[in-house]
Amino acid sequence: MIEKTISREFIKRWGNFYGRNITGRILRELGKSDPRILAPNTLYTSKRQLQENLENQGFRFATESPFNSLILDFEPYNIVATTEYLSGLFTIQSLTSLIPSKSLNPSHGSVVADLAASPGIKTCLLAELMKNTGTIYAIEKAKKRIPALKANLARMGIYNTVILNGDARSFPDLNIEVDHILLDAPCTGTGLKLRKNKRLERRVLNDVNRHAQTQREMLEEAWKQLKNHGTIVYSTCSLEPEEGEVQINNFLARHEGQIQVLPIGFKTGIPGNITRWDETLDSQIRNTRRIFPDQGMDGFFIALMEKVRA
Ligand SMILES: C[S@@+](CC[C@H](N)C(=O)[O-])C[C@H]1O[C@@H](n2cnc3c(N)ncnc32)[C@H](O)[C@@H]1O
Incomplete structure (x- = not known):
């Protein structure tokens, strides 16, 4: 139960500030895991080029992604072990x-x-x-x-x-x-x-x-x-x-x-x-x-x- 992890004080405050519906959504979402998000380094590559190179190695991405990012759907191995990551062609963040x-x-x-x-x-x-x-x-x-x-x-x-x-x-x-x-x-x-x-x-x-x-x-x-x-x-x-x-x-x-x-x-x-x-x-x-x-x-x-x- 996520409510047990978060101090009751905070849950009460969010209820007051944002209302019950949004607070319920916050509690549900805080417990979930995020997909890995890649931001192409536009100094050295483009989103299209990076996606193509990684897809050729078996990585798969969501079809839609905002802010010129790539949302990782499947990784055949840890993406930080790719040459693309090690040579700085993208960052990983939220x-x-x-x-x-x-x-x-x-x-x-x-x-x-x-x-x-x-x-x-x-x-x-x-x-x-x-x-x-x-x-x-x-x-x-x-x-x-x-x-x-x-x-x-x-x-x-x-x-x-x-x-x-x-x-x-x-x-x-x-x-x-x-x-x-x-x-x-x-x-x-x-x-x-x-x-x-x-x-x-x-x-x-x-x-x-x-x-x-x-x-x-x-x-x-x-x-x-x-x-x-x-x-x-x-x-x-x-x-x-x-x-x-x-x-x-x-x-x-x-x-x-x-x-x-x-x-x-x-x-x-x-x-x-x-x-x-x-x-x-x-x-x-x-x-x-x-x-x-x-x-x-x-x-x-x-x-x-x-x-x-x-
Ligand atoms: C939210 S994190 C920054 C994340 C960073 N902007 C990023 O996107 O990678 C806040 C950072 O501020 C640093 N920090 C805290 N107090 C500071 C201060 N008075 N002056 C400079 N840095 C401070 C912390 O050590 C921490 O690394």
Whole structure:
């Protein structure tokens, strides 16, 4: 019974925030396993070419797949043992992981900060979208997570990225102004499928507040380094509004008139919720997206914002 794995506190909160139907669906989906999702490395191959090469070796894929991905249906052996994987022709991740970088869509030659970077799945996609031009500062606080970031960037043939091991809240000390920021923030991860998230059993509400505080500080420091008319994507794989809609609502309130929340170019999920909490949130929150766990998807929140006035 999945309900036994997840703290009752969370189930009760989701019931209040999203209603009984959606909560039932969340509980069913969190317990399921996802298919493996491949994102072709468009610097070195195309989806069609990659699919053809892998199908020739016996791999099979779903007929439909969003975000230029390939959804694996059958693997004759572990796909990470293929030359295609080892030579960096694709990454493996959840479908939701593809949305933040594609929503930020950094221009070629731009300066980008990825403030919570490891293991670098989204950094790689940013670099692909930039065609390996410009500069990405990939910042990661945990020293033990740097090797995975280095390995992914090297395997994927990315050479426009500088890795910085440090706290993103100190990024303003470097005095670098950036055109785009990705803040895929550290969070409680309550939207992650349980197979990937053994920690959910041990999560308590204090974790939500602790993470919300860190996210708030990271957003504030990021804001200082963003150029006028620059854009920032804030995302978390959490179902908790303090790490999603409420976090962005408070950010907007602290920077009144300075931020425009832009619509996300994907129809996945539903508009951020502005009415079901005690307070009514800023109407701009409707442009954010709330994604519930589903096939190939983790529970997720994403906001794309432009600095319209410094
Ligand atoms: C959600 S994960 C990022 C996943 C990554 N964006 C990807 O797609 O591969 C959050 C990361 O932020 C790092 N982190 C936590 N606090 C940080 C801070 N203050 N500054 C920089 N990185 C931090 C964590 O160690 C973790 O690796």
